[in-house]
Each structure stands twice: as C-alpha cells, then as structure tokens.
Amino acid sequence: MVRKPVEYQSDVWVDWCPGCGDFGILASMYRAFSELDLSPEKTVVVSGIGCSGKTPHFIKTNGVHTLHGRAIPFAMGIKLANPELTVIINGGDGDLLGIGIGHFIALGRRNIDLTIILHNNTVYGLTKGQASPTLKRGLKPKSLPKPNIQDAVNPIALALSSGYTFIARGYSMMVDHLKELIKKAIQHKGAAFIEVLQPCITYDNIHTVEYYKKRVYKMEDSDWNPIVEKIDEREDKMLKALAKSMEYDEKIPIGVFYQDKCAVSFEERIHERIPTYLENPPAKQKIEQDGRPIIDNITFKKIFNQYIVEVE
Amino acid sequence: MVRKPVEYQSDVWVDWCPGCGDFGILASMYRAFSELDLSPEKTVVVSGIGCSGKTPHFIKTNGVHTLHGRAIPFAMGIKLANPELTVIINGGDGDLLGIGIGHFIALGRRNIDLTIILHNNTVYGLTKGQASPTLKRGLKPKSLPKPNIQDAVNPIALALSSGYTFIARGYSMMVDHLKELIKKAIQHKGAAFIEVLQPCITYDNIHTVEYYKKRVYKMEDSDWNPIVEKIDEREDKMLKALAKSMEYDEKIPIGVFYQDKCAVSFEERIHERIPTYLENPPAKQKIEQDGRPIIDNITFKKIFNQYIVEVE
Amino acid sequence: MYELSIIIGGPQGSGLETSASILTYSLARSGYGVLSDREYFSNIKGRHSYVHLTISSEKIPTFLTYPVQLVAGLDHETIFTHFESLEDGGVLVYDLYIEEKTLDTTPSMEEDLKKRLNLKFKKFGIDGSVKSLIKYISDVKKIKPIGINYSDVINEVSKKIALPASQAARYTSSIVIGAVAGLLNINKSNIEYSLIRRFGDRRELIQHNKIIIDLVYDKVVEEHGPLMKLERSKLDHRELMIASGNDVIAMAKIVGGLRYQSYYPITPAADESFMIESYEKLEVDGKDAGSVVVIQTEDEIAAIASTIGAALTGARASTSTSGPGFSLMVEGLGWAGMNEVPIVITYYQRGGPSTGLPTRGSQSDLLFTLYASHGEFPRIVLASGDHTEAFYDAIEAFNLAERYQTPVIHLLDKFLANSIKTLVPPDLSSIVIDRGDLLSNVSGEYRRFDISKTISPRAVLGANTIMWYTGDEHDEFGHIDEDPENREQMYRKRMEKLRIADEEIPEEKRMYYYGVGDEDVLLVGWGFVKGVAIETVNTLYTKGIRAGYLHIKMFSPFPSKSVKNLLNRFEEKKIIAVEHNYLAQSSIAVRSSVGVEIKKSIVKYTGRPIYKNELVEAVLRVLEGEDRVVLRYGP
Amino acid sequence: MYELSIIIGGPQGSGLETSASILTYSLARSGYGVLSDREYFSNIKGRHSYVHLTISSEKIPTFLTYPVQLVAGLDHETIFTHFESLEDGGVLVYDLYIEEKTLDTTPSMEEDLKKRLNLKFKKFGIDGSVKSLIKYISDVKKIKPIGINYSDVINEVSKKIALPASQAARYTSSIVIGAVAGLLNINKSNIEYSLIRRFGDRRELIQHNKIIIDLVYDKVVEEHGPLMKLERSKLDHRELMIASGNDVIAMAKIVGGLRYQSYYPITPAADESFMIESYEKLEVDGKDAGSVVVIQTEDEIAAIASTIGAALTGARASTSTSGPGFSLMVEGLGWAGMNEVPIVITYYQRGGPSTGLPTRGSQSDLLFTLYASHGEFPRIVLASGDHTEAFYDAIEAFNLAERYQTPVIHLLDKFLANSIKTLVPPDLSSIVIDRGDLLSNVSGEYRRFDISKTISPRAVLGANTIMWYTGDEHDEFGHIDEDPENREQMYRKRMEKLRIADEEIPEEKRMYYYGVGDEDVLLVGWGFVKGVAIETVNTLYTKGIRAGYLHIKMFSPFPSKSVKNLLNRFEEKKIIAVEHNYLAQSSIAVRSSVGVEIKKSIVKYTGRPIYKNELVEAVLRVLEGEDRVVLRYGP
Ligand SMILES: Cc1ncc(C[n+]2csc(CCOP(=O)(O)OP(=O)(O)O)c2C)c(N)n1
Ligand SMILES: Cc1ncc(C[n+]2csc(CCOP(=O)(O)OP(=O)(O)O)c2C)c(N)n1
Ligand code: SF4
Numbered sequence A, B: 001m002v003r004k005p006v007e008y009q010s011d012v013w014v015d016w017c018p019g020c021g022d023f024g025i026l027a028s029m030y031r032a033f034s035e036l037d038l039s040p041e042k043t044v045v046v047s048g049i050g051c052s053g054k055t056p057h058f059i060k061t062n063g064v065h066t067l068h069g070r071a072i073p074f075a076m077g078i079k080l081a082n083p084e085l086t087v088i089i090n091g092g093d094g095d096l097l098g099i100g101i102g103h104f105i106a107l108g109r110r111n112i113d114l115t116i117i118l119h120n121n122t123v124y125g126l127t128k129g130q131a132s133p134t135l136k137r138g139l140k141p142k143s144l145p146k147p148n149i150q151d152a153v154n155p156i157a158l159a160l161s162s163g164y165t166f167i168a169r170g171y172s173m174m175v176d177h178l179k180e181l182i183k184k185a186i187q188h189k190g191a192a193f194i195e196v197l198q199p200c201i202t203y204d205n206i207h208t209v210e211y212y213k214k215r216v217y218k219m220e221d222s223d224w225n226p227i228v229e230k231i232d233e234r235e236d237k238m239l240k241a242l243a244k245s246m247e248y249d250e251k252i253p254i255g256v257f258y259q260d261k262c263a264v265s266f267e268e269r270i271h272e273r274i275p276t277y278l279e280n281p282p283a284k285q286k287i288e289q290d291g292r293p294i295i296d297n298i299t300f301k302k303i304f305n306q307y308i309v310e311v312e
Numbered sequence C, D: 001m002y003e004l005s006i007i008i009g010g011p012q013g014s015g016l017e018t019s020a021s022i023l024t025y026s027l028a029r030s031g032y033g034v035l036s037d038r039e040y041f042s043n044i045k046g047r048h049s050y051v052h053l054t055i056s057s058e059k060i061p062t063f064l065t066y067p068v069q070l071v072a073g074l075d076h077e078t079i080f081t082h083f084e085s086l087e088d089g090g091v092l093v094y095d096l097y098i099e100e101k102t103l104d105t106t107p108s109m110e111e112d113l114k115k116r117l118n119l120k121f122k123k124f125g126i127d128g129s130v131k132s133l134i135k136y137i138s139d140v141k142k143i144k145p146i147g148i149n150y151s152d153v154i155n156e157v158s159k160k161i162a163l164p165a166s167q168a169a170r171y172t173s174s175i176v177i178g179a180v181a182g183l184l185n186i187n188k189s190n191i192e193y194s195l196i197r198r199f200g201d202r203r204e205l206i207q208h209n210k211i212i213i214d215l216v217y218d219k220v221v222e223e224h225g226p227l228m229k230l231e232r233s234k235l236d237h238r239e240l241m242i243a244s245g246n247d248v249i250a251m252a253k254i255v256g257g258l259r260y261q262s263y264y265p266i267t268p269a270a271d272e273s274f275m276i277e278s279y280e281k282l283e284v285d286g287k288d289a290g291s292v293v294v295i296q297t298e299d300e301i302a303a304i305a306s307t308i309g310a311a312l313t314g315a316r317a318s319t320s321t322s323g324p325g326f327s328l329m330v331e332g333l334g335w336a337g338m339n340e341v342p343i344v345i346t347y348y349q350r351g352g353p354s355t356g357l358p359t360r361g362s363q364s365d366l367l368f369t370l371y372a373s374h375g376e377f378p379r380i381v382l383a384s385g386d387h388t389e390a391f392y393d394a395i396e397a398f399n400l401a402e403r404y405q406t407p408v409i410h411l412l413d414k415f416l417a418n419s420i421k422t423l424v425p426p427d428l429s430s431i432v433i434d435r436g437d438l439l440s441n442v443s444g445e446y447r448r449f450d451i452s453k454t455i456s457p458r459a460v461l462g463a464n465t466i467m468w469y470t471g472d473e474h475d476e477f478g479h480i481d482e483d484p485e486n487r488e489q490m491y492r493k494r495m496e497k498l499r500i501a502d503e504e505i506p507e508e509k510r511m512y513y514y515g516v517g518d519e520d521v522l523l524v525g526w527g528f529v530k531g532v533a534i535e536t537v538n539t540l541y542t543k544g545i546r547a548g549y550l551h552i553k554m555f556s557p558f559p560s561k562s563v564k565n566l567l568n569r570f571e572e573k574k575i576i577a578v579e580h581n582y583l584a585q586s587s588i589a590v591r592s593s594v595g596v597e598i599k600k601s602i603v604k605y606t607g608r609p610i611y612k613n614e615l616v617e618a619v620l621r622v623l624e625g626e627d628r629v630v631l632r633y634g635p
C-alpha cells in the first residue's frame, strides 16, 4: 500500500510565513515519505527549536520537537533504543550549526543511521532574523543593525570533516529534486546530511528566491560522481567534495556531494558487540515477568558472581 | 629584558605522571614565552579541565583554569575586553574537540587573536583513560574494556573547515620544534591552532613515544609552503592542507599546515565599528567619576532622546 | 473619561506593534499615562497578537484590567477573541469586509478557543459569522460597533498618494490608529509628532501614514464624535520617557558602566542586547563617552563564560537571557561563584517549563535561581517590580556584584520586558557607582583570595600583577588545593560574604511595604505583581477592606527580619501570596527563610498577567474562605 | 579485637586500591564485616591517597572513625599525613628506606599541610625526618613502629621468582597486604583465595603476589606476633557481596531492567557506567538474558537528551553523573518533565561548587536538584543512605519514573560511590517491576496527554500509533498549544502527579526513624550520614544520652506529615541536622516543606566523611549549647 503525500499531512495549521522556503521542504518530505511508503508508526521526525523546529507538528508520523540544538542526541537515543524506526531530523542553521554543532560533529563520528535536513536560511528565523552561523561576514539582512561580523561556516565541509557518509545539498524551491535527495538520504545506511537552501522571506532579503534562481545548478548534470564504492576511493572523493563545497558565491551546486557506501553504521558496530542487538534492541526487550524482574536470586548470583564471596 | 624560561615556572608541583607528554608542551611554552619575552602580567593562560587543564598553574603568568570544554569562550571574553593581553589556551582533546567543539568552531568563525594548544593524547587522561574524540575506531588503549566504537575527528581538517587562520601540528617530545610553532602561533594575528601529539604514558599504550618516533616528520623539510600571502591563494592552499591532514597513519606530518596572512582579526572588525576600541577597550574605560556614573541627567537625555517625549 | 482600557489586535506581523507605539507616543505627548502589555504567539506571521493598554489622565497606570472599553481589530480573529472582553456599552472597531468570516474561516485560531466559542455561539444563537456575532453583542451587550471598510480606505488613500492599493495595504494598521485616536480625541498634531519621532527622516512613511490616519480620524469623529474622549491630563510632567522593560534595562546598564555584554538570542531577553548594541558607541555632542562590546555568542554557555572572562579583566560585564538560556548557564554560574567574579545575569522569566510558552510571561524561576548550580556559593538575587525599579536595580546589580565579588541574578519577566510604559525619566543624580575593593595598583606579591579578608581586594587580569583562577577549590593564590583546612576556610570565606551582604544592605531596600499601617489583610508578591497589587490594595480600601502589599525585592540575602515582623502583624488567614506561578514560589522562599507559612494564595500561570479586576475578586474570595484561587482570565 | 580501624596509604597509582581490595576479599572470606572509604586527589599519579577501613567481627560496620589502630604506608607522605590519626599504642608499618625523608623531600604534599606539620614538628622537637618523627611517636604516643625494608623484600622476591628487581617492584604494594594480614592474623588460604578471585587466570600475578605476601606475613608474625589479631567473626553469613556504591547501582539497574544508559565520563559516577558496559550482554548459563546499550556521549547535554530519546521508545533509560554534569543536564530535565518522560538520573554528589573537590564527597546538591530547571514540573528526588538502600532505591527509581511518568533524580554521593562494603546479597524475591500505565497496544486515536486522566496511559514510539512531543506547552496530542485554558489544565495535570505520588507512596518508605521511642535528642540526616548517625546514636545511648536518628529518604514528594509529627516530639534545641554541606540543606528542605526550623546543626564540608568520633563529640557540644558545629577531621 502506498500512502499518498497528503496522508502525511497533520491537522495542525502550518504557521510559517506565507512564501517561506520551509513549505518546500515540507512538501518534499511528504512526497519522499509517500514514495518510500514510510509507516507513520515506525517513523519519527525529530526537530530542534526554530521555525524549522515546528516541522514535526505538520507531519502525520511520530514527531518529537526537542530543545534548541539538541535534536541529534534525542534522535540518537530513539534510534539506538529502537533501530527499526526511521528517524529524520529537521533543524535550523542556528540550531544544528550554532548551539548544536557539537552534536552535529559527534554524529559524524558515529555514523548512526539518521537523516538530517538542515533548513539553511542564514538567519535565526523564530527569534526575528539575527545572523545565523551560515550568514557570510559583511552581509546585512533586514534585521541586523550592522553588517554581520562573524564568518560563515561551510556546512558541507564540516559534514565531510566530521564523517558523515551521505552529504547533499538541495534547494527548497526545487521540491522534486529535494524529494529525491531526501529519499536517498533515508535509504542510505548511516549518517546522512542534506543542507537545504531555504529562503526566509521575512528576514533574509539577500538570499531570496531570485538570488538562488540565478546561482543554483545541479551537479548531476555534469559527470560528477560522488559515490565511494570502494574504500580506496574515499580520500579522493572526499577531497573533490571538499573542493566542490567551496564553490558557493557565483554558482551554487546542489545534489549529492559525497556518499560512502562502504562505511559501517553505528548500529552494526553495536551489533558486533551485542549479537542480539538488532532483533532485540533495548525498546523491545522484556524486563519483567508478572511484575517481577527477569533476574532472580539465582541468576543474580551467577551474573555478579565476581562480587560475591562464600564465607569460609 | 629577556626573561629566562625558568622565570616562567610557578611554585606549584607539577603533578602529571612522570614521563607524560604534557611536560614537553610545558617546556616548549616556557621557552617560547621566554623568547618572545612575554610579560607575565599581560599574558593569560586559559585552560579547560583535564590533565592538560592544570597547565596554567605551572606557569608564572596569569592563569585561568576554567570549565570542561569552555576555555575558548572564557578566553574570548578576556581578550575582547582587553585586547592588549596575550591569551593562550591549553586544552585536552576531550575538552576542545568533544564537549567544547562548538566553541572551537565558533572561534574559527571569529578569528579572534587567540592561540590554542591542543594536548592530543587520544584519551580522557584525568578521568582515567576513556576514548577521546581523536582516538581511532577499533583501537583499544589500556583502559577500554572493548575497542573504540566511535570514529576519530581530524582536528586539522576541522580547524581548516571552521576558519582558523593559523594551523599547525607539533609533537610534545620535539620541544624546540614545538616552541617555534608556539611562537609563530602567538605572533600570528588571528585564531591560531596547534595540535600537539602528546603521549599519555599511563593510559595510551598505543600512541607511545616509539609509535610517534617512527612516524613523525617535518613538513618544512620538503618544499611545503602553507602561507597565504594573497587572498586568491586561499582556496588552493586550504585544499592542499586538507589533503595533507588526511595523512595520519603511516607517516604523520608536523609543522605549519596553513597560515592565512590576509585575514582580518575579530578585534580589527570590532575596531571598524567602534573606532576607540583598541586604545580604549572595555577593560580600560573609566565608568565613574567620584563614585558617580559618567552619564548625568543631561547626557542621559541626549543619548536616549529617542525615548523621551516632551509633553505638549 | 479619566481612565480607559483598550485592546488593539491583529495578526502577528501586520504592523500592530508600530501602531501601538505611535498611539503611545501620541498619548504621552498629550500628557497621559500609559501602560501597555503585548501578547503574542511564538510565531512570526499570522497568529493573533494584541496590545492591551491602560490609559489614564490622572496617573501613570501600573496595572491592566478587564473589561475594556474599546476593542479595535485588524481582522476577524480579533473580534472573535476579544468580544467578551468588552464592557457593556463599549466600542468595537472592525473591518466591514470581514463580516462574513466565521470561526471556520479562521485557520490561525487555536482549536481550543474555536471549540469554546462554537459552544457559546450555539448557545447564544450566533451563526458563527462576525456579522451575527456583532449583531448579538450590540443587541445584548449594547456594544457600539464601528465598522469601517478598510479596503475602501486603502483604495481612497492609494489614489491620494498615487500608490497601487496592494502597496498602500501595508498601511492598513494605521486605520486602527486613526480610529482610536479619533475616538479618544487625541490631538492630531501630537499624532504627527509621533509619526515623525517614529519614522525620522523617512518622510514618505510619515506622510502616507498621516494621510490614512487623518482620513479615518475625521471619518470616525464625523460619524460618532469623540465617543471616548479622554479628559485633559492632570499629570504635570514636562517630559515622559516611553520604554519597554528591555529598553529600561539597556539604558540602566549603559549608565551603570556596562562595557561587555554577550548574549544568545532568546525571547524575551534579546531585545535588550539589540538595544545596547545600537548604543555600542556612546557619543555625546560628538564626543566619545565610552563604548560597549556586544557579542552574539554560539550559545548561552559561551555567553556566560565570555561574560566571566570579560569581568576578570575589570570590565563591567553581563549577559541577558530567559529560562532555557539560564538553564545552560548554570555551570558557568558556579564557576563565577567559586572564583568570586562579579557578573550580572539579567534573567527575564517566561512561561516554562522547558520551551513552555516562550512569548508569554511567568514568575516561575525564582526557586531555581536561588539554588541553581551544584555546590554552595553566595549569590545575590534581586527582582524588580516595575520599570522604574528595574532601572535602578540594574545599576545596583553591578554595584552589588563588585562589592561582594559574586554573581548577581537580576530577575525580571516577560510582562515587564515587553510592556511599554510612560515614565518619569530617571534621576541620575543620586546614583552611585560602587566598584568595591578594586585595586588599581598592586604592590608586592598578590593573593587574589587573600584569606585575611572575607572580601579580598580585587586586582584584574592586565593589572600590574599576576593571579590564578580555578573552578577547583583553591588556595589564596588561586591554585588548586585539596587540603581540608584550606577548604574549610575558603568555603566559609565565600559563604560569609552573603552574611556580610545581609548585614550591610538595608532591609528597607530589600522589601517594601505599601500600606498606611492600619491594614489587616496582606498581599505578598514580587516582580510584576507589584503594579496590580498596589492598585488592588487601593481599590479594596475604597471598598472598606484594609489591605496592604508586601513587595519582596531581594531574595538573597533575604530580608528576613522585616518580612517576619510584618507577617507577624497579620492573621494567618489574611496573608495571601500573589504570583504568576503554580507553587506560589515566593511563599516557599519566605517559609524557608523565616519559617512562616503563607497559607493562602492567588496564582496565575496561563502566561497572561494578573489583571486588576480578577485580583480584586480573588482577594474577596480568599477573605470569604478560599485557600487558593487560580486565575485564568485573558485570551 | 572485635573492631578495628586501619589506614593504608601511598601515592596514587601505586597499587593501593588493589591491595585494599585483596584485603577486603580476604576479610570477607573470613567472615568479617568491612567498610572502607577511599580518599584521593584529582590526580593520576603521585599524590597521596589512602584507604580507611573499619573491620568488625560482630557486625557489618556502617561508619568510619578515628583514631585508627594501624597505619601502613607505602611511602613517607603516608607517615607524615597519618601519624596523628594513630591511637596511642597503635601500630605503624613503614618502609625503613624512607627514614631519612623529610617534609622538604615530599614535593607531592600540599603546602598547607607542610606548613602545619612544620610548626608541630618544631614544637615537638622533630627534625622533619621520618626517623625523628617515628622516634617521637613511639616515645610519646607509645606507637609501635614496624619498619620493613621494602627493597630488601623486593630483592629477595626478585631472586625467588627470577624477575629483575625493577620489575618485581611493581608488587611493592603487596608488602602492605602481607604486613596487615599478618598483624590481623588473617588466614593465609583466604588471602590466596582473594588473589585468585582478583586475578583470575593470570597465574603469574597470583603466584608472585602470594610469594611476597607470605614472606612479609611470616616475617611480621615472627617478629611481632599477630599483634592485632581479630577475634573470630560472630557474623554468620554464608555469602557476602563486596561492592562499591557504583557497583551496587550498576547491579540494581541491570536487575531493574535498564536497557539504555548514556553518560559522559565524570568522577565519581563513571565507574557505574563502565561496570554496566562490562555487562552489556547478559548471559546466564550461556543463554541470552538481555542486553544494555551503554553510550559514551560527547557531553552531558547529549547524555540526558539521548536518555530521554531512548525512554520515549519504552526502554528503561538512565544517565549517571555528578554536579558539573548535572548542571549541564538541567535544560534536558525540564523537557522530560514537560513531556512526562520517565527517566532516571543517578546523581553522585561531590565537593562543589564548580569543579570543587572533584574526587571528594559532599551532600551539597540537594536544593539544586529540588528546583533545577526553569519553570515548574513534578520530579521525584530520592536519596539513599547506604549500599543496600541504594540497591533497592535504584530499582524503585525506575518504577516511580514510569508510574508517575516523570524524571526521577536518585541522589548519592562520592562517599557511597567509592566506599566498598561487605554486604548481605540483596533479596530479589520481593522486588517489583512496575511499568505504570504502559500500553502495549493502542486502539483508536491516541492522545499521549489525554487530559481525562492525570496520568495518561503511555504508548511508546514504535507502538502501533503515532504521537507528538514538544517542549512547548501542548495539547492532548502533543502539539504546541498556547491557549490559556489548555495551559492551565495541562500545567495542573502535571503538577497534580506529584500530589498523587505523595498520596500513594507511603511516608514510611520516604523516611525512617531509628530509635526505640524514648529518645529526647534527634539527629536529622540523609544520604551517607545514615551509617555514622545510627552508630553515633547507639554510642550515645550507651553514654546515657537517648538520641534517635531521622533519616530522610525522599525529598520530593516530601514525607511532610511524618517528619512534622516526629519533629514535634522533640524540644527545639535538641533537634540537630547532620550533613556534609554548609547550609544544612535538608533542614532548609524541612523548613520549606513543614515550616519547622531546625536550629542546631553539625556540618562538614571538607570533602571527607563525618567520622563517628567527631560526631559523638559534636552532639555533646550541641547539647551543651552550641548551635553549629563545623567538623574538620580527616586528612
Ligand atoms: C537554549 C535556547 N536558547 C535560545 C533559544 C531561542 N531560540 C528560539 S529559535 C532560535 C533560533 C532559531 O534559528 P534557527 O535554528 O536558524 O531556526 P529557524 O528559525 O531559522 O528555522 C533561538 C535562538 C531557545 N529556544 N533555547
Ligand atoms: C561538565 C564536566 N563533565 C565531565 C567532567 C569530568 N572530566 C574531567 S577531565 C575530563 C576529560 C579529560 O580529557 P581531555 O580533555 O582529553 O584532557 P586530558 O586529561 O586528556 O588532558 C572529564 C570528562 C568535568 N570536569 N566536567
Ligand atoms: S521567519 Fe523566515 S524562516 Fe521563519 S517562517 Fe517566516 S519566512 Fe520562514
């Protein structure tokens, strides 16, 4: 049974500003979910705080709207406790690359099978348009009293440097293209990151739809091949992707920057240590029998015999 | 007047394990400080928490031993409030690249004139040898019950991706070489980062002195030129440095990876906005006159006239 | 009229704030006192927001109340949301165009309210449309509806100013200004004055707005006369300051010598930092009068850490935040306590827990601030009750921080932060800047934590000496020290500072009593409760109930003696805590400080402020025997 | 002897811990009761550390005390640090080689102690050397010095086992085992048993250690006889468990069904997580009995966030930390409270504030945990007094968390965490696993926050339904909702859970009274105070002072009625708070909960535990009129 995109719409009124790029992201998610026929019960959309943070409420799957910057560790707990769930993270640029960047990098180190959708609008939307970590120095969007004094981070380069195994960029106004990226990211087994260029029509009068229209081009239109099929291609493809990530002013590439198909996911690593992990993960284990612990006095002493001394 | 290295030694007993790589870092600092003739009163060594975090106590300059992971923002406040101070940060790999990596990246975005010395010993020393973010997956130093399950970060690549303008690697057992790096870093006007390979002889039985001896080589022995003299060299030199940073297993390069001499420091950026900033920074301003604010009723109304209405 | 309550409402992002500000300037210019509260969702555009004002020709009002005499709306959601708040016989200004709108065509309205209204509408036989609602209220509640066709107005103006109607539409909110100003009979020139004040040299804006305002003003007056004409003001201030709580704190910090502020954006604190940033260069008559470095950090942990760093160099430094941000600052706070660093944390409480109601108010973080961070160290916690108090307190916070070398938490709330008030400008001639025992020059070996004094003389980083700091227990030099005797002394030295502060800071500055002396009912409150409590006490007096109000201003060190003495004067069942939280937190603080249990409480935790009308009624209910009254009023 | 206190000391990293553990196993094997405290610096190698044991042949000891009867040291710093703790006539085991060492040749010793000792040495005419000190104490205090030439021993053994002396030197700490075992007359085969238990199949280690121990044992017995021979144990346990507080909690969590634990390394909590990790695969007789995923996160913020995430899927989840870590968890805690998520935070208090004394103990975080995080939400705070209590409480913590769908903070401290005790193994037959209202199957539309019940039935992520969560105030489905009426209901629903818990959890489980009923002096304490307080009360009884001990176990919800009733039975001046902090925090909690002021206190905040000897004396002083006694004993 394939669920239609509209079946993923929740009853909540979408209270983003009319024309906000977030609508494009939401639409792409509905479509991607539909084409993958994700089960709402087995899907969890996790978000941080910001305009982007409201996303889960607009989607009819499980939704966990967490704290500013903390979507990733919440998602990690959910996924590791029940790896059968599909877990997707929506966050803002302030959220994921400012206050939450420590978790962003740690996820790269772990390669947990999570998908991150970064709403990059170069501003803090919900707090009224301050500079976010992706706003270039010297720019002065509407709400700033003076031009931005801090440099921007390069989200793609950071993701590459921290170990993400699927890295892409999409544009919220190119819904079908973005949908495909989201599908690929979800299907990828490991930490997947999509930077989405998302015009904030209320506060960002620089990176407007016209701005992006002129600049955005699809990497897949050339002979770009970002996929690592063998381990020894890694370094080369990663360096190419890094070089590509520096292209950002005149022309802005979208599409997949890098995908490592050889990497081992964190869940598989745990499974190596705990062979029952995948079929019987934390969330599914029985911990009691008729209201009693499954460990009784005898098993206790067997398990912890190292701590018990028989008195002479 | 040149102060001798020994004049920078404090009276505190150095309680690192005998043979610890930290001693080499400390010795390099004494020597670098001496050769730069740093004034103890105008120098502040700021640290986080860990074995590395104790460094300031062993140095006879100002010392601020802060919180785990937070040395950078403390240092930022010190430096920005009084830019005439020379501020140096010592931190562990857990400290700077684990819990504190958000600040690490934010500093790159700001390019404040600070020097970071990373004590990279691949473990959490002071909490007894757990894996730090620089420990490679699959390795099992002494204290770990099982091999490390998380991947390592690449500190040089992260520093490059986040905007540091001086990036180098040293080795704690090559004290003179490290001293030179520290001098260069302090002299650099902007955010400077030195990764120091620092054997932890108590908990890291893998990255031992012998281990590094076999692998470490100086980049400056080849025709490596990491210095950006003109803006248009940036991208090229950065990509070369990134490629170099991936060399880490068989051979480990030390020396300067990258230095951007064209970058504008954060202090200069502030100065552009506040022309009196550098000569009259926050720490030096007079805020009272005989116990009264320097703003009186008349100036108050002039300054805030926008908020005052004359009643008709 | 001498006193008037009005509401103007519309969707977030529709220019309402500007309209309210222009109205306030106009009223101030005419000499009236104004207090206005702004209520809005955590949303950028589209959800309902409104401004609730009290206007007075007799005094500067300190409270908000219901019902209101006038509601003016930009949209139908305003009508649906506020019609019940109108006094019988009040006036409703609305857009004729939306008469056909119904609850069902109001997607931005929350379901709960829709459900409740649907039930009511059914009961009253209203068909769900604005029209039928208006008919009902004009019939039953004798409300006077003033319908204006907003798009006609826009079209008319559009022609006059030769701007396409689609563009002229952005002046729609000025229709409300025109209507309200007309009804209140505000002098037109004062409105123009306000437009000029607001828009400065953007002449076109001034002109266009003026045209639209005048047009509606005349129309309304022509059709209805100055229905709600305000009496000439009896106040005789030559100048009035118009400022929000955020503004007032920003000004005070600048006066107080703030030189470094770091912050991470958060409602409702960030506006303070933006304002300070806009004054980063202080110039008076072209001469440099100092500067403030304002830094937007990567998070609140960095904000407090860098504030501490700056304070160590001797700069007066502070950070501003609200609950979620403070929760992240707790570790840093402890370091400052341990290292005796004078920092000021300006803490605007909002609706909790967690993200809570991020744009609504509360007073629910008091106990948290009293004990935040692991371990024990002295801290000063002071809370301001109104704009004027807040101004002086913000300066005093720095003095206390430096005098006792310890963090000071200045507690405020969203109510204050976002409410705009006309104020008598502060008098700076009595303000003191006390930097405590600050050394400008050190001779000989310096011990930052000289144990021979409880408050050790403080030299700063960059002075002519060196010093060490550490979060570990330390010796006199600031080096790590685990010796038990040193530990005991250093620990006691720190804690003793609070005792000294308790001795030195007069209790009269830590609590205020409002009453003439013959009261037998006592309201106990703090923070934004002050204004409404004082007004309530006055009102009750006129009803023959002799009530007084105890305003607690400093919670650490707590003014135990005075509070205890005062409480002992009242019968147990006549002492009532009044607070914007669930637990009546200040009464827990009172109990843990002086052992007296305050058994009665009036609390409100909907995120909306306590209104005078409900407080008066609640006090009466308590006096009739109820133990706890939970207030809920306000949409 | 029936009861014995001993200290063994040496530099950190010298094998002392292993020696203490082997001694403890040997004593347990022989049926003795042991409690040992480990004191060490925040340092990896070189600073002084020691183990302080109470050994009893009559009961399982619950306290530590001074003076001790035996001090055995690996180095001179031990002698300098502990000679004053020796009872007159006690025994000192030391290395003859260090006789010439002086304070000045002890760089690892802190200056404060050096200074104090220098003064004393001057006074007593000691020249600063170990030799002269030993002469003095044997003369004046009749201490019996047992000097052994440690390097001779090593050389002798080195020959026997054909290992170079430099390598054999790593067994040096076994010299202490041999000496102590000999003096106490511990059965040699029980020592061998312990070596086997400790080293498993590392036969060489067992053999080498055995040789050295036997050698010293024989030597000591030969020269001095079993000077301190312990009486045969009167305890008749067939088995004893030997565990630290960390161990006990790890075991309990596993029994209690913990399935996800995330942590960030911190003293003194991390050992618990390491132990759980070593049991990540639970196998019994080769059969799978479950598994626990243990994750070392990047910081404590991630630790609590991922714990919450795991709990949302239905796994029993927890995190363990101490003060600095908890300070970072405060924001996450509020989210869990707002979203009614059952998580357990195991909180080991250490010396604060800030980094404080990171390897020392305290009970200074109680008030912080009661009010941590902005806003108001219910939380359960329970504190355990000893190893056995801690075991059952750790399991109950999960039950309470799930039953009331709220975070539970389980307060422990470093004293417990690192003290090793011989215990009767727990009885699991009475343990209940209560998962609360947990739905395994949902039919129809699911409302996670169904308002018709105060405790809404809980389905988990991954069940056959969907749900939402948000830190914002939410409606029944978990969607953001700012409506004031919804707000009031949801807020009240959450807070009411605490009232229900207060009704349901019997007060007898939340406080214990130790006394027969005729007491007129009351000690009030919590946490690790329990053991020493009970012993003190018993001792006082024998001195004719009828004292009882009130042990408070749960601080939220607080057992108000029982505590109040009990307190009311005593005269005000005979109620004494006993705590490891400055403010006597539990008495503040008592006052704010029941309004009774506890005016007397005995506190200690040096980071060392309260010893029986000093507590007995302090109680006497209080009874003689002192209000507050600050304890300082212990190096
Ligand atoms: C700890 C904390 N600090 C600050 C805030 C206030 N806050 C809410 S949204 C936001 C930033 C939003 O920016 P971004 O993450 O870019 O998301 P956007 O709104 O642009 O989608 C901030 C700082 C908060 N909720 N929590
Ligand atoms: C908030 C907080 N969490 C945990 C700790 C405990 N802690 C002390 S040192 C340390 C790690 C030290 O490792 P690293 O930063 O690599 O420094 P090293 O000791 O290796 O030099 C940790 C986790 C702490 N002090 N504060
Ligand atoms: S503020 Fe910007 S990002 Fe937020 S909803 Fe509006 S347009 Fe979108």
Ligand code: SF4
Pocket: B015, B016, B017, B019, B020, B021, B022, B051, B121, B125, B126, B199, B200, B201, B202, B203, D044, D045
């Ligand atoms: S534990 Fe390691 S890093 Fe720390 S002092 Fe010892 S050798 Fe150095």
Ligand SMILES: [Mg+2]
Pocket: A050, A092, A093, A094, A119, A120, A121, A122, A123, A124, A125, A132
């Ligand atoms: Mg954004």
Ligand SMILES: [Mg+2]
Pocket: B050, B092, B093, B094, B119, B120, B121, B122, B123, B124, B125, B132
């Ligand atoms: Mg390290």
